[in-house]
Amino acid sequence: MSVADVAIDLQDINVTFERKGETVTAVDDVSLQVKKGSIYGIIGYSGAGKSTLVRVINLLQRPSSGKVSVSGQDLQQLTDKKLRGVRQKVGMIFQHFNLLRSRTVLNNVEYPLLGKKIARKDREAKALELLKLVGLAEYAQSYPEELSGGQKQRVAIARALASDPDILISDEATSALDPQTTASILELLKKLNDELGLTIVLITHEMQVIKSICQEVAVMADGAVIEQGFVGDLFTDPQQPLTKKFVESAANVTEMRQQIVSDQLVEKLQPNERLLYLRFSSDATSESVISELAIQYGVKANIIFANVQKVAQLSLGYMLVVLSTVDGQFDQTFHYLQTAGVKVNDFSEAPQAKGEIDVS
Numbered sequence: 001m002s003v004a005d006v007a008i009d010l011q012d013i014n015v016t017f018e019r020k021g022e023t024v025t026a027v028d029d030v031s032l033q034v035k036k037g038s039i040y041g042i043i044g045y046s047g048a049g050k051s052t053l054v055r056v057i058n059l060l061q062r063p064s065s066g067k068v069s070v071s072g073q074d075l076q077q078l079t080d081k082k083l084r085g086v087r088q089k090v091g092m093i094f095q096h097f098n099l100l101r102s103r104t105v106l107n108n109v110e111y112p113l114l115g116k117k118i119a120r121k122d123r124e125a126k127a128l129e130l131l132k133l134v135g136l137a138e139y140a141q142s143y144p145e146e147l148s149g150g151q152k153q154r155v156a157i158a159r160a161l162a163s164d165p166d167i168l169i170s171d172e173a174t175s176a177l178d179p180q181t182t183a184s185i186l187e188l189l190k191k192l193n194d195e196l197g198l199t200i201v202l203i204t205h206e207m208q209v210i211k212s213i214c215q216e217v218a219v220m221a222d223g224a225v226i227e228q229g230f231v232g233d234l235f236t237d238p239q240q241p242l243t244k245k246f247v248e249s250a251a252n253v254t255e256m257r258q259q260i261v262s263d264q265l266v267e268k269l270q271p272n273e274r275l276l277y278l279r280f281s282s283d284a285t286s287e288s289v290i291s292e293l294a295i296q297y298g299v300k301a302n303i304i305f306a307n308v309q310k311v312a313q314l315s316l317g318y319m320l321v322v323l324s325t326v327d328g329q330f331d332q333t334f335h336y337l338q339t340a341g342v343k344v345n346d347f348s349e350a351p352q353a354k355g356e357i358d359v360s
C-alpha cells in the first residue's frame, strides 16, 4: 500500500494506565493500517482495548509509545491548532448516540458547525441536506426522545458528517439496536462509504457486523491484535481459537454443536459411518462435492446441518454430515475432500458427551 492510499497508520502503539498503583496495559504493541475508502473492523470482547485503540486515532488518547499517522500526517508532531483540524476530519458515533435532548434533531446535526464561520441559513441547509442523506428530513423539528434507537443513530451519523470528515469511527454503534435496525444502519454506513468515499473504522463484538460490511478486520484480545487480514480470508481459514469462535458465531455453528450433543450423533454412529464437519469456500460447492463422493466413491451422505454464508463476495459453506461406506474405509474419501479444498474435522471420536467439540 503506498503512503497516499493509507488513511490511518498506527505503529507499535502501547497504552498503559496507572490504576491503584498497578499498571494496566490497555493496548499492547498494536500496528495496523487502514486503507483510504475502506471499511475496517476491530472485533473483540469487552475490555479487549478496542475503544482505547480508536481513541488513539485522533489522539483523544495519547499512546504511551508508538506512532499515529492520519492521512499522511504524523499527529504527535502537530500543533494543537492543526490537531483540532485533523480531529474534525475524524467523525465518531457511539452506542448511546450522545444526542442533546433539549435540542431539535436539526439543531443536533448543526451543532458541530456552531463555532464556525458559516451563516445560519447555510448551516441549517447543510444540516437538512445531511438529514435527507440519512433518511430523516421529516424529523428535523422533532426532539431525540421522539425517535427510535435506529433513528437516533441516524441523527448521530448526520451530526458526525457535518464537519465533512474523511474518516468515521463507529464505536459499537449498533450494539443497542435490534438485528433489523442494525442491518439498516450498516446499510447506511456502506452507502456513505460508497457515495462519499468515507473511510470507516468499525468497532464491534459481533462477527455478523464485520461480515456484513467490512473488508478487513483485526481481532483484539487483552490489548493486542491477535489476528488481522481480509474478512474473506479470516472466515475461510481462521488461525486463532478466538477468531474461530467469532467466525462460528456468525455461521450458527453453535447450534450445530448443540445438535451433536443433544441428538447423541456420535453415539449413534455405525462402524462404517463417520460424523464430519466440512467447510467449503466458493471454489468447492457442497453439492458438487457430495455428489462426487456418491458417484466416484460410492459414499452415502446424510446431511444433518448445512449453512452457507456470504462473506466479502465469497460463499462459505458449513456442513455437518454423516458419511457411510460399505467397507468402513475412508482414506480415499478424506483424500478427495482434501484435494477438493474442503476443510474437514472428524467428530466421530470427539468427546461429544461433554460438548467439547473442537472445530479448529
Ligand SMILES: Nc1ncnc2c1ncn2[C@@H]1O[C@H](COP(=O)(O)OP(=O)(O)OP(=O)(O)O)[C@@H](O)[C@H]1O
Residues within 6 Å of the ligand: 017, 018, 019, 024, 025, 026, 044, 045, 046, 047, 048, 049, 050, 051, 052, 053
Ligand atoms: N482511563 C482508564 N484508566 C484505567 N484503565 C482504563 C482506562 N480506560 C480503559 N482502561 C482499561 O483498559 C482496558 C481496555 O478498555 P477498553 O474500553 O479500551 O476496551 P474495549 O475493548 O473497548 O471494551 P468495551 O467494549 O467494554 O469498552 C480495560 O481493562 C479497561 O479497564
